[in-house]
Amino acid sequence: MKFGILGSGMVGRGIAAKLVEQGNDVMIGTRDVDALMASTASDFMGNPPFPVWHAQNSGVKVGSFAETAAHSEVLFNATNGYGSLPALSQAGESNLNGKLLIDISNPLDFSQGMPPTMFISNTDSLGEQIQRTYPRVKVVKSLNTLTAALMVNPGLLADGDHTIFVSGNDSDAKAQTTEILKSFGWHDIIDLGDITTARGTEMLVALWLRLLGVLQTPMFSFKVVR
Amino acid sequence: MKFGILGSGMVGRGIAAKLVEQGNDVMIGTRDVDALMASTASDFMGNPPFPVWHAQNSGVKVGSFAETAAHSEVLFNATNGYGSLPALSQAGESNLNGKLLIDISNPLDFSQGMPPTMFISNTDSLGEQIQRTYPRVKVVKSLNTLTAALMVNPGLLADGDHTIFVSGNDSDAKAQTTEILKSFGWHDIIDLGDITTARGTEMLVALWLRLLGVLQTPMFSFKVVR
Numbered sequence: 001m002k003f004g005i006l007g008s009g010m011v012g013r014g015i016a017a018k019l020v021e022q023g024n025d026v027m028i029g030t031r032d033v034d035a036l037m038a039s040t041a042s043d044f045m046g047n048p049p050f051p052v053w054h055a056q057n058s059g060v061k062v063g064s065f066a067e068t069a070a071h072s073e074v075l076f077n078a079t080n081g082y083g084s085l086p087a088l089s090q091a092g093e094s095n096l097n098g099k100l101l102i103d104i105s106n107p108l109d110f111s112q113g114m115p116p117t118m119f120i121s122n123t124d125s126l127g128e129q130i131q132r133t134y135p136r137v138k139v140v141k142s143l144n145t146l147t148a149a150l151m152v153n154p155g156l157l158a159d160g161d162h163t164i165f166v167s168g169n170d171s172d173a174k175a176q177t178t179e180i181l182k183s184f185g186w187h188d189i190i191d192l193g194d195i196t197t198a199r200g201t202e203m204l205v206a207l208w209l210r211l212l213g214v215l216q217t218p219m220f221s222f223k224v225v226r
Numbered sequence: 227m228k229f230g231i232l233g234s235g236m237v238g239r240g241i242a243a244k245l246v247e248q249g250n251d252v253m254i255g256t257r258d259v260d261a262l263m264a265s266t267a268s269d270f271m272g273n274p275p276f277p278v279w280h281a282q283n284s285g286v287k288v289g290s291f292a293e294t295a296a297h298s299e300v301l302f303n304a305t306n307g308y309g310s311l312p313a314l315s316q317a318g319e320s321n322l323n324g325k326l327l328i329d330i331s332n333p334l335d336f337s338q339g340m341p342p343t344m345f346i347s348n349t350d351s352l353g354e355q356i357q358r359t360y361p362r363v364k365v366v367k368s369l370n371t372l373t374a375a376l377m378v379n380p381g382l383l384a385d386g387d388h389t390i391f392v393s394g395n396d397s398d399a400k401a402q403t404t405e406i407l408k409s410f411g412w413h414d415i416i417d418l419g420d421i422t423t424a425r426g427t428e429m430l431v432a433l434w435l436r437l438l439g440v441l442q443t444p445m446f447s448f449k450v451v452r
Contacts, residue, residue: 112349122347122432123338162451165433192436200433206348207391207426210418211450220452225388226441 004029004072006065006087008036010047010148011104012078013057018152020059022183027061029068031090037062069095074102074176081107081119081126085133097136100173102180103127103198104143104151106205115209118202127167127198138173141198142166142181145208147218152184154221162221163188167197190224230255230298232291232313234262236273236374237330238304239283244378246285248409253287255294257316263288295321300328300402307333307345307352311359323362326399328406329353329424330369330377332431341435344428353393353424364399367424368392368407371434373444378410380447388447389414393423416450 002025005012012028019026030036039049047053054060061071069075069091079087084105088096107126108116120126127141142165143151154160164186168174178189192200204222212218228251231238238254245252256262265275273279280286287297295301295317305313310331314322333352334342346352353367368391369377380386390412394400404415418426430448438444 117349121429123343158451162449190437190440192433192440197436200436203347203429203432206429207418210423210426211416214416214418215450215452217452220450223388223449223451224437224441224446225384225449226443226446 001025002071002073003027004068004075005078006068006075006091007078007080007083008050008062009043009078009080010045011151012076013050013053014148014152015076015078015104016060017057018184020057025061025071026059027063027068027071029063029065029087029091031065031087033062033064065090066092066095069099072099074100074180077101077103077105077130079105081105081109084126084130088130088134093134093136096134098138100138100140100176101130101134102143102177103130103139103141106144106202108205115206115213118206121203122199125196125198125202127195127202131169131195138168138170139195140166140168140170140173140177141195141201142177145201145204146221150219150221155185157219157221158223160185160187162223163190165190165192165197165201167192167195167201169194188223227251228297228299229253230294230301231304232294232301232317233304233306233309234276234288235269235304235306236271237377238302239279240374240378241302241304241330242286243283244410246283251287251297252285253289253294253297255289255291255313255317257291257313259288259290291316292318292321295325298325300326300406303327303329303331303356305331307331307335310352310356314356314360319360319362322360324364326364326366326402327356327360328369328403329356329365329367332370332428334431341432341439344432347429348425351422351424351428353421353428357395357421364394364396365421366392366394366396366399366403367421367427368403371427371430372447376445376447381411383445383447384449386411386413388449389416391416391418391423391427393418393421393427395420414449
């Protein structure tokens with residue numbers, strides 16, 4: 001299947017590598033391909049520059065946001081929160097319409113220091129903003145409640161005995177997302193309802209950030225015990 | 227030990243009954259004792275009027291907010307979010323100062339329909355507002371992430387294998403809260419840090435509310451898997 005990943009950070013890389021491993025045709029989209037392929041600096045988390053990663057993951061194609069959206073049957077939004085709407089704008093509505101967009105982004109605002117606050121919350125969510133902006137895209141919020149390594153390999157923690165959520169307006173799109181999540185190893189998947197329920201998982205990130213500070217590792221996740 | 231519970235709803239009743247069962251001297255505080263003891267209507271959740279409950283829990287004293295605060299060594303804030311600062315004002319700063327106040331309230335705004343939004347979140351929390359308003363009270367946010375029945379009996383769910391959080395500025399107050407939580411049956415207790423971390427657990431309620439809609443029962447809780 002043809003997948004596109006908007007965003008070349010750790011989330012995008014992790015998703016892309018997993019999808020290639022599964023035998024899919026995968027393109028990572030970025031704002032400026034030349035700049036990305038020329039980058040030499042590690043990011044603030046110590047992750048290697050993209051070309052270093054790409055040398056070990058050469059099966060992943062790299063293109064502009066528009067090329068990536070045009071390439072793909074299913075898209076992941078793995079940009080940072082502020083970059084999401086600009087990236088989708090560059091991707092182009094005609095390249096996005098009718099497609100499933102699995103939205104992993106969180107509306108984090110780092111301008112007030114650490115831990116970040118959120119630039120949308122409570123009465124709205126980034127998932128909803130994306131859905132409103134692109135009404136013909138099938139937006140499903142998921143995977144935004146844990147660290148990149150666990151998204152595509154939940155079994156790294158407690159044999160996968162933790163919970164992942166999906167929010168979206170389109171039942172078929174949520175069913176397709178659920179199949180993708182199962183292929184990643186998820187077995188406790190809760191459909192929260194329509195895209196407005198993305199408020200719940202985006203706001204969960206406020207607790208996630210405090211737990212990161214206390215636990216001193218991102219290798220944790222939430223289980224809904226019931 | 228002498229405990230006071232501000233608020234006579236299901237949360238206050240559940241905490242009070244448990245503390246009496248443990249042999250403590252417990253008073254529930256309310257705005258208008260005569261009105262509470264004369265109430266005959268069930269609440270919107272179908273819970274019985276206070277006098278019906280009190281007839282079966284006659285070991286619990288009932289007083290004004292001020293009487294309850296004066297009575298107590300340790301207080302629980304079990305009022306609804308909008309009622310918290312007014313209740314504390316009526317309790318009186320001199321009756322509160324120097325005491326541990328375990329704050330269970332959530333800043334829920336029902337004015338926009340269901341599910342409620344929050345009237346404080348993201349860059350502030352109700353726990354912080356209370357602490358700022360009463361700087362000499364030892365505010366510890368806890369127990370605000372699950373339904374009343376599970377607060378004092380976590381073993382009703384998965385043998386208690388789920389997580390409770392504490393947030394507060396005073397280490398001794400958090401240690402005392404932790405002992406109280408252990409006496410309720412909690413064994414996975416995470417200290418998130420200072421009172422600003424109450425933002426994390428208060429915002430978690432946004433997800434809790436959506437899960438209530440999906441699971442159709444409040445008998446669920448969160449476990450931090452790590």
